[in-house]
Amino acid sequence: MSGMITSSIARKVAMALSGLFLVLFLTQHFFINITSVFSADAFNAISHYMGTNAVVQFVAQPILIFGVVFHFIMGFVLEIRNRNARGISYFSYNGSANSSWMSRNMIWSGIVILAFLGLHFYDFWIPEIVHKYVESHPDDSTRYFGEMVAKFESPVRTGLYVISFVFLALHLLHGFSSSFQSIGFNNKYSKGLKGFTVAFAILIPLGFVFIALFHHFNQ
Amino acid sequence: MNLTLKIWRQEDAQSKGKIVTYKIDDVSPDMSFLDMIDMLNEQLNNKGEDPVAFDHDCREGICGSCSLQINGEPHGPDTGVTTCQLHMRMFKDGDTIFIEPFRAKAFPVIKDLIVDRSAFDRIQHAGGFISINTSGNTVDANAIPVNKHNADMAFDAATCIGCGACVAACKNASAMLFVSAKVSQFALLPQGRIEATDRVLNMVRQMDDEGFGNCTNTGACEIECPKGISLENIARMNREYLSASLKG
Structure with a gap:
């Protein structure tokens, strides 16, 4: 079992499982956010539930933060080890002849997503923690929609969000189906899974782009 | 075909290698890639220079001896073939071809294009x-x-x-x-x-x-x-x- 923890296969399985966990989180985040386009009340109600439910706050949220931190740290560790494994670089390297840009540049799309998470935490998560646990404010279940819309007033912030979602799409285009290969799933359903990956990797980030632009242009 | 070859030359495992440029003329499109390197080596021998060291054995695509990273791809630009089965018709007159050893820390270079x-x-x-x-x-x-x-x-x-x-x-x-x-x-x-x-x-x-x-x-x-x-x-x-x- 000790070898399993440090082996190359264990690392790739850990990357895959943490990635799939984050995909699940991303999906539920999207479905919560999209309600803001249709109903401010529904968005407020769901946000209030997520922000005050003890299980979400003190069980799901720490697990999520651990998953995010683990995925990023493991990503950097693997990148450093993999660069070392090459040793001397090729003078002539034709990567596009045999692999997609997305698959070769997961570290760069990942770094953009990491930078985006920093901005996203600064915009929403940190003010929320301060509001709830540092400052004493009366419980207000109607504040979420207005706070969110105010953030998208800035064209710079909206633009940064849109760019980040493009990189998220690039990351998902390789990462989603690749995770299944890592955990040993490669069979007659894999072709369908790749099709689903393309649809998911385009539609979910595109949805996030739509939400950001919708609130920017509906100030 | 007249070609420019940019080949990795390295005296031994301890030496620092470098890319050396060679011109080679009158290459037949029907030659295999290894035949072409043989031809270059004949020219180098005639000039009293050290021939380019490379791995080869069966030249039928089954022994796994030949290697070579050719223009950024292992075994060159053709698909489903080893370097010994790669033919010069895959290249054009006037091409510059990069020839490097397979690169990996676990495959240290022994000499020129030969890796362990x-x-x-x-x-x-x-x-x-x-x-x-x-x-x-x-x-x-x-x-x-x-x-x-x-x-x-x-x-x-x-x-x-x-x-x-x-x-x-x-x-x-x-x-x-x-x-x-x-x-x-x-x-x-x-x-x-x-x-x-x-x-x-x-x-x-x-x-x-x-x-x-x-x-x-x-x-x-x-x-x-x-x-x-x-x-x-x-x-x-x-x-x-x-x-x-x-x-x-």
Whole structure:
């Protein structure tokens, strides 16, 4: 079992499982956010539930933060080890002849997503923690929609969000189906899974782009 | 065809290598790539210069000896062939061709274009075999029924010639396609199941000890493999490894 923890296969399985966990989180985040386009009340109600439910706050949220931190740290560790494994670089390297840009540049799309998470935490998560646990404010279940819309007033912030979602799409285009290969799933359903990956990797980030632009242009 | 060759020259394992440019004229499009290097070496010999060292043996695409990273791709721009089967008709008159050794820390350069691929031998020694009693009481292999689909997949995996193109192509210098082919060819057959648990654990441990990189599923190995070894083998090895680790 000790070898399993440090082996190359264990690392790739850990990357895959943490990635799939984050995909699940991303999906539920999207479905919560999209309600803001249709109903401010529904968005407020769901946000209030997520922000005050003890299980979400003190069980799901720490697990999520651990998953995010683990995925990023493991990503950097693997990148450093993999660069070392090459040793001397090729003078002539034709990567596009045999692999997609997305698959070769997961570290760069990942770094953009990491930078985006920093901005996203600064915009929403940190003010929320301060509001709830540092400052004493009366419980207000109607504040979420207005706070969110105010953030998208800035064209710079909206633009940064849109760019980040493009990189998220690039990351998902390789990462989603690749995770299944890592955990040993490669069979007659894999072709369908790749099709689903393309649809998911385009539609979910595109949805996030739509939400950001919708609130920017509906100030 | 008149060509410009940019070839990696390195005196020995300790020396620092560099790219050296050579001009070569009157290359026939019907020559194999190795014939073309032979022709260059003849010219270098005639001038009293050190010929370019490169690996080769059968020149029929089955021994796995020839290597070479040609214009950024292992075994060159053709598909499903080794360097010895690559023909000069794949290039155009006036082309510049980069010729480099397969690059990986686990494949150190011995001289020029020759790399030490004995890491693959050590991985094989760690478990790429089945233990058979050959004292005269050996059971005929055909006495054990084998599912046709599994037999075909085992055969496909067994066509791996261990050339190392997968390592050379992978941006991470990962050897997982090679190791997974060797694990799969036995794992799919009843004769190989007996030692399956130890085999996958030992071979993966040896692969990691040799310093190969981690697989990130870019699929470059499958595209560049001259024998078309499938990524399905890597998924199978991952399943075998996880199952063996939980058992062990």
